[in-house]
Amino acid sequence: MTNIGVSITGSGSAIPKLSLDNQQLSQIVETSDEWISSRTGITKRQLADTTESLCSLATQASLAALDQANITPKDIDLIILATSTPDDLFGTASQVQWELGAEKAVAFDMTAACSGFVFGLVTAAQFIRSGVYQNVLLIGADILSRWVDWEDRRTCVLFGDGAGAVVLQASESDRLLGFELRSNGSQNDCLNLPFQPQEKKIIEGVTVSQGTYQPIIMNGKEVYRFAVQKVPEVIEKALFKANISVDKIDWLLLHQANQRILDAVASRLNIPSEKVISNLQNYGNTSAASIPLALDEAVRKNQVKSGDIIAASGFGAGLTWGAVIFEWNGI
The missing domain is CATH 3.40.47.10 (Thiolase/Chalcone synthase)
Structure with a gap:
């Protein structure tokens, strides 16, 4: 085959x-x-x-x-x-x-x-x-x-x-060259959007839980510590699986959570700032949208070109994190 x-x-x-x-x-x-x-x-x-x-x-x-x-x-x-x-x-x-x-x-x-x-x-x-x-x-x-x-x-x-x-x-x-995915539910309370139950009695002896979701709760210091420690590690593991050294990366594309996190991860990987894609200045943290939104802007500005190798990493609630190494093959 x-x-x-x-x-x-x-x-x-x-x-x-x-x-x-x-x-x-x-x-x-x-x-x-x-x-x-x-x-x-x-x-x-x-x-x-x-x-x-x-x-x-x-x-x-x-x-x-x-x-x-x-x-x-x-x-x-x-x-x-x-x-x-x-x-x-x-x-x-x-x-x-x-x-x-x-x-x-x-x-x-x-x-x-x-x-x-x-x-x-x-x-x-x-x-x-x-x-x-x-x-x-x-x-x-x-x-x-x-x-x-x-x-x-x-x-x-x-x-x-x-x-x-x-x-x-x-x-x-194959232009998807390597990846690594991780989860750690023990740190779920660092960043979540919890369901808040309220008791509702249906009949005598039968009570169920109804309610709605509460606003986002976040421990910013813990999330920052988690991201700065775990994201460089998971990118390095993905690079190893892709058999690519970090100096071969054309672009570092991280989840757009905080510029301090972007800077710290790039520094730990020895990736120069000019290789870091960042647009959170204008959009903030858009969760699952942040990486493809930043990628699309960089492509349409002709920063990212066909053949460029990108190391992308997402991290956040769950807690979950992961990295993927791919070669852009669009326009």
Whole structure:
């Protein structure tokens, strides 16, 4: 049997219309532009208004990625939507499939928070390598503004909304060169969005738990410590599996959580700052959307070119983290 490879051939992204900058945030909570930007690198973020949905952002990003890859929705075999904030708790991927008109595609959601896109990339590759599917659409999208406590300055300054997508296709040469994925549920309480149960008595002797989800809770110091320690390790393991030395990397593409984390990881790997892709200044932390959103911007600015080798790493709630080494094969 001939080995089937994977190529990433197109990217797209979408951001909401509304913009909220640090100065405007200082009218809501006790903070300032200097405080936020010096500690996070973020100056503004885009927020979905009442007319925008996860489905609409994901669909827009997907159409741009399909156009760049020069294929149509009818060519898609599989759609994976990496998100923690679906429009429907039962899943939003099928809605995206319908909006796109991707008639033959099977679609499902994947939840791994800020690691979702990296986990999704590895998952999509396995479907292609096995020969089951040829064309896969992977979307990372989140609307975290739905679940932010806008009175908590520790978290509300960090998050934004957006979507990004890539097209993966079967190819003769494999451009997904190596990966490493990890999880550690013992640290779940460092970053979560918990369900808050309330007792509801159905009949005598039968009480169930009903309620809703609470806003995002985060221990910033622990998350920073976790990311700075674990992300360089997982990238090194992925590079080892890819049989590539760190100096061969053209771009370091990390989950856009905090500029201090990006700088610290690059420093530990001895990767110069000019090789680090960063756009969180304008978008903040968009969870599963952050890596494909940053990738698409870099591609369309002609920073990332066909043949470039990228080390990408996602990390966040779960706690989950992972890295993937791939060669960009788009425009």
